[in-house]
Amino acid sequence: MKAAEEFLNPVVRAIPPSGIRRFFDLAAEMKGVISLGVGEPDFVTPWRIREACIYALEKGYTMYTSNLGLKELREEIARYLSQAFRLRYNAEKEILVTVGVSEALDLALRALVAPGDEVLIPEPTYVSYIPCTLFAGGVPVPLPTRMENGFRISAAQVEKAITPKTKVLLLAYPNNPTGAVLNRQELEDIAAVVREHDLVVVSDEIYAQLTYEGEHVSIARLPGMRERTVVLQGFSKAFAMTGWRLGYAAGNEAFIGAMTKIHQYTMLCAPITAQMAAIEALRNGLGEMRQMVRQYNYRRRLVVNAFKELGLPCVEPGGAFYAFPSIRHTGLSAEEFCERLLREERVAVVPGTAFGPSGEGFIRCSYAASVANLTEAFRRMGNFLQRLRKPASASVLRA
Template identity: 70%
Template sequence: MTQINWSEKVNPVVRNLPPSGIRRFFDLVAEMKGVISLGVGEPDFVTPWHIREACIYSLEKGYTMYTSNWGLLELREAVAADVEGTYNIKYNPRDEILITVGVSEAMDLAMRVLLEPGDEVLIPEPSYVSYAPCTTLAGGVPVFIPTGMENGFRISAEQVQSLITPRTKVLLLCYPNNPTGAIMDREELLKIAEVAKQNDLMVVSDEIYDRLTYVGQHTCMASLPGMQDRTVLLNGFSKAYAMTGWRVGYAAGHPDIIGAMTKIHQYTMLCTSITAQMAAMEALKNGQPAMRHMVENYNRRRNLVVQAFRDMGLPCYEPGGAFYAFPQISGTGLNCEEFAEELLKQEQVALVPGNAFGPSGEGFVRVSYAASLDDLSEAFRRMSRFVRRYGVRPKIISTPKQMANGQSA
């Protein structure tokens, strides 16, 4: 009987796609007990009760049917009002907004609509793990814009211009950034917008962390002069409203682009869960106080975590947004994968190796501070003990919880 090579049955593009660097590492975590995980980018808050109650109430009322492929019109109207109120951008909720299954689906749809085989996508790097694979799966070619701690993990208009070729089609942005927490100032974004217009680029802007901005004011790319139709704005409810498992996002843009994305959406996802959409409507209508409370907590933890890393002897860029710190660990003599794996084995603390986000992440690890002060404090006790073994001499430091309470070590 002929031996079947099953891997040859798989599309070679998919076969050659690397697994997520985050999920590969956390397969190890699942096999261990007593691990403090600071790796997954998920709020430690439960979805606020009034949002959960709206979902429960919708079920009691019998809302269990399909919605329009575009999503509930009432939700699209609420999204349009929220974007206009926040950024003074007007979108027609009937044909310029699509409700998606999280921002991840919106990203996939945008790439499939915008790219033809061989088109290039400029991606600031370190970058979220799905951006390059989504580009590849759509037939595009990822072209990375390297950044580092020395420039605050920000890109410049000059960098963007230097990498543009006749095949460049899209500039993909994510600020506040995952994994670094970097933010962009309005002045540089204005320059980048001019480069996009001069070179006829589309911009796909993932702004899922926009409300988690702690330094200055977030600038929405679509709000800049001449950029609304040239930008596919992606956002959602996962981070700001602690709704990761609900899987509700949206895309906003020119009706031709959003209409094309809806064509794919209707043949693949059909529509987002109606109960999740009901919950998202409640989040937009009444979720601002709870959101502000969560953001205030993240900001306090941000300051404590950055200082704790620096006191530990590990240089750490001060993130301006999101809920990640990106400390430099090269002083231990370990590369980022060795650091993360040994820390997990020796001290049962889980972080993400920086190279999961691209070559520029080597020498760093990503740490989510969307965790309780108790977990952060115990994790830092363990990490301080760990780095001391590798020749880094921490100061006598206070844990994040002690610092929050005004105590000294």
């Protein structure tokens, strides 16, 4: 018999495990670790949302729903998208409820991408984008961004990367891991290139509510873009509902119909109790959501100032809950920096290389953590950096 690995799909075999999870697993084996690595809100899902789930169970809501999701939830999503982002979709045919935004991303790429199609992906990039493109048979084409321009892609960069095989532009703003946002003019310039070359956009807007200055602008709002864009949104980040695994996609009927075909044969539907809770979140949970966003904004300023005081250059994130400071001047690679910080000071952050080669020289730090933990983490990081400035012999590795 062949070795078990030889039976595996070569695409799957070639993809490495998530760089985020590697450090998360390392941290889990140690005591006294402050983790700023995983993008998980430190808030508990607001009580009114949890209560809606409990009440749904008590009333016996334990069955399948429509493949598209509960009609009542889709109507609330349509209303919310219209009021919050001026995006208008038909709840009957243009909204699909998914098991997290991760499933929505996978469905969108599998529905749109044929073998050999190229997908343009700004980098540093969230860890799922390239693997999901490969699973769909597509060819990921990274668009490296730089600290000097705020980790934002430009229309010129998109146009330069386009070939006859290019089909999809995958946008993710506010961005994970950099916190970058694109303003309306930048999006309009990119949209013009997309229309000229007849591309499709998959726009991951899971952090849309976590935009700290001005309003979030979806590229789907711009002229000629609604019919060629799939918008991905969800409840995990803004409503502190990561473990509920509930997201959604909005787009034209043909795109959503194709995604639903895959969804109905693989996942069938999202859990009904999570959908009932999400209805309550959209109807009565916006106040709690805004309170959490205000707290993230406070922590954002605290973290940026802390990095500046430590001498680590950091672009001020305009959205999400991540900072992406440069550690180049330390002389350590991103991996070395993160491993030593974890072992010596029990602080877990993620090396920028987990998000692609252009992340070398950077680390991702999540500020979805309490102020007390952030303050202590930066004290420990200061100790670590101070030792780095001394001769190597002065460093003591704690077991």
